[in-house]
Amino acid sequence: MRNIKLTIEYDGRRYLGWQRLGDSEKTIQGKIESTLKQMTGEVIEITGSGRTDAGTHARGQVANFKTTTDMTREQMLSFLNRYLPNDIVITKIEEMPERFHARYNVKGKKYSYNIWNSEVPTALHRHTSFHVKQPLDLDKMQAACERLIGEHDFIGFSSLKKSKKSTIRTLQEISIVQHGNLLECQFIGEGFLYNMVRIMMGTIIEIGLGKLPVEVIDEIFEKKIRQQAGETVPAHALFLDEVYY
Amino acid sequence: MRNIKLTIEYDGRRYLGWQRLGDSEKTIQGKIESTLKQMTGEVIEITGSGRTDAGTHARGQVANFKTTTDMTREQMLSFLNRYLPNDIVITKIEEMPERFHARYNVKGKKYSYNIWNSEVPTALHRHTSFHVKQPLDLDKMQAACERLIGEHDFIGFSSLKKSKKSTIRTLQEISIVQHGNLLECQFIGEGFLYNMVRIMMGTIIEIGLGKLPVEVIDEIFEKKIRQQAGETVPAHALFLDEVYY
Numbered sequence: 001m002r003n004i005k006l007t008i009e010y011d012g013r014r015y016l017g018w019q020r021l022g023d024s025e026k027t028i029q030g031k032i033e034s035t036l037k038q039m040t041g042e043v044i045e046i047t048g049s050g051r052t053d054a055g056t057h058a059r060g061q062v063a064n065f066k067t068t069t070d071m072t073r074e075q076m077l078s079f080l081n082r083y084l085p086n087d088i089v090i091t092k093i094e095e096m097p098e099r100f101h102a103r104y105n106v107k108g109k110k111y112s113y114n115i116w117n118s119e120v121p122t123a124l125h126r127h128t129s130f131h132v133k134q135p136l137d138l139d140k141m142q143a144a145c146e147r148l149i150g151e152h153d154f155i156g157f158s159s160l161k162k163s164k165k166s167t168i169r170t171l172q173e174i175s176i177v178q179h180g181n182l183l184e185c186q187f188i189g190e191g192f193l194y195n196m197v198r199i200m201m202g203t204i205i206e207i208g209l210g211k212l213p214v215e216v217i218d219e220i221f222e223k224k225i226r227q228q229a230g231e232t233v234p235a236h237a238l239f240l241d242e243v244y245y
Numbered sequence: 246m247r248n249i250k251l252t253i254e255y256d257g258r259r260y261l262g263w264q265r266l267g268d269s270e271k272t273i274q275g276k277i278e279s280t281l282k283q284m285t286g287e288v289i290e291i292t293g294s295g296r297t298d299a300g301t302h303a304r305g306q307v308a309n310f311k312t313t314t315d316m317t318r319e320q321m322l323s324f325l326n327r328y329l330p331n332d333i334v335i336t337k338i339e340e341m342p343e344r345f346h347a348r349y350n351v352k353g354k355k356y357s358y359n360i361w362n363s364e365v366p367t368a369l370h371r372h373t374s375f376h377v378k379q380p381l382d383l384d385k386m387q388a389a390c391e392r393l394i395g396e397h398d399f400i401g402f403s404s405l406k407k408s409k410k411s412t413i414r415t416l417q418e419i420s421i422v423q424h425g426n427l428l429e430c431q432f433i434g435e436g437f438l439y440n441m442v443r444i445m446m447g448t449i450i451e452i453g454l455g456k457l458p459v460e461v462i463d464e465i466f467e468k469k470i471r472q473q474a475g476e477t478v479p480a481h482a483l484f485l486d487e488v489y490y
Contacts, residue, residue: 088368124304
């Protein structure tokens with residue numbers, strides 16, 4: 001069996017997310033699987049690097065699947081991009097060793113989150129940014145990012161109720177880049193818990209607005225209570241940029 | 246009467262353009278005029294800096310109108326952005342002298358055009374870029390831009406059949422900036438003829454693909470024949486960035 005790795009870009013707006021049981025036609029994974037069936041005649045299950053929420057976009061989601069097809073990579077790329085809906089694009093196809101697994105082998109991920117910070121809304125970025133009307137204090141936000149970086153128990157920054165598995169994760173980098181009214185916040189880490197980027201972002205925003213002190217971050221690490229953190233900001237401004245192996 | 250200047254951002258995808266006789270509800274101008282009527286009770290006609298084609302976007306279109314309303318600028322901004330569809334945003338409202346006219350007083354305009362240059366398409370930029378699959382030679386495109394800059398008779402680069410008015414225009418600047426697979430081409434000039442940016446862009450692309458020699462530009466200026474220029478590239482990748490007064 002060949003083991004094929006896909007790199008995938010998608011506009012998540014129309015979908016229930018990467019994966020969701022029961023309604024696969026409205027998920028990215030379901031769309032790709034049905035196009036692969038069309039292509040190969042085989043029933044193929046693909047393994048994603050992880051889920052993305054309903055509405056979340058990707059610049060570089062990764063998945064793999066096993067197949068016996070003898071199509072070339074070029075033929076597969078061209079077939080898939082022709083028959084997938086135009087809000088899902090396969091950007092790269094690679095042939096991998098048999099043991100490659102898109103979820104188990106993940107070494108890290110990069111996410112980004114767009115904030116539109118202006119009193120007036122935006123027409124052109126309305127589907128890909130979260131509108132924050134009040135002025136944000138970038139220095140306070142940077143200070144919040146610094147406290148988040150490193151190895152911590154992030155359970156207070158997740159929607160998990162309890163977890164039997166470890167909720168300790170290491171964040172390598174958080175950076176905020178300003179392009180006019182648009183703030184692009186990037187998060188690079190070895191792993192992320194459920195809703196972790198959106199809750200960290202919500203907390204950084206409330207610190208930037210002066211609603212929460214920057215010290216709240218250490219308190220959330222210490223007391224492990226989700227309620228102290230900021231709100232879970234909307235999914236439509238979140239992008240999975242890259243998966244590292 | 247007060248003379249009010251609006252700066253407008255819009256996602257042109259759903260519209261027949263800035264203005265079109267007969268079907269004003271599907272134009273940007275029509276949407277703004279009906280919202281102004283709602284706001285003031287007056288029948289208001291707005292004057293745009295010029296038309297934009299069906300599907301074309303704007304980061305900084307400008308228009309003005311006369312009114313007797315005693316609302317403050319802040320009240321108007323907030324009313325308009327609340328009641329306009331969310332693909333049209335008023336970004337600024339200014340009080341102008343009575344003689345200010347959004348079309349007659351234009352000193353120049355900046356447009357930009359996005360090209361997605363990659364064998365594979367794009368999901369995230371599909372509504373705001375034109376997909377060119379074959380590799381473009383940026384040096385040849387830059388050489389084409391240099392020949393277009395300056396004062397010329399641009400009739401060969403327009404969809405005008407004939408013109409009683411002068412078709413001589415001055416282009417100050419054309420620049421091409423590359424962000425990965427995305428090429429952003431900016432055009433700054435004193436004035437542009439009908440379809441001029443889209444036909445110049447189509448010609449620059451065909452030069453970049455090696456389908457036309459760079460010398461074709463001088464020939465089009467000399468012979469004034471539209472047929473020698475490249476195709477009129479699609480409107481959905483074009484943005485009116487700024488209007489200078």
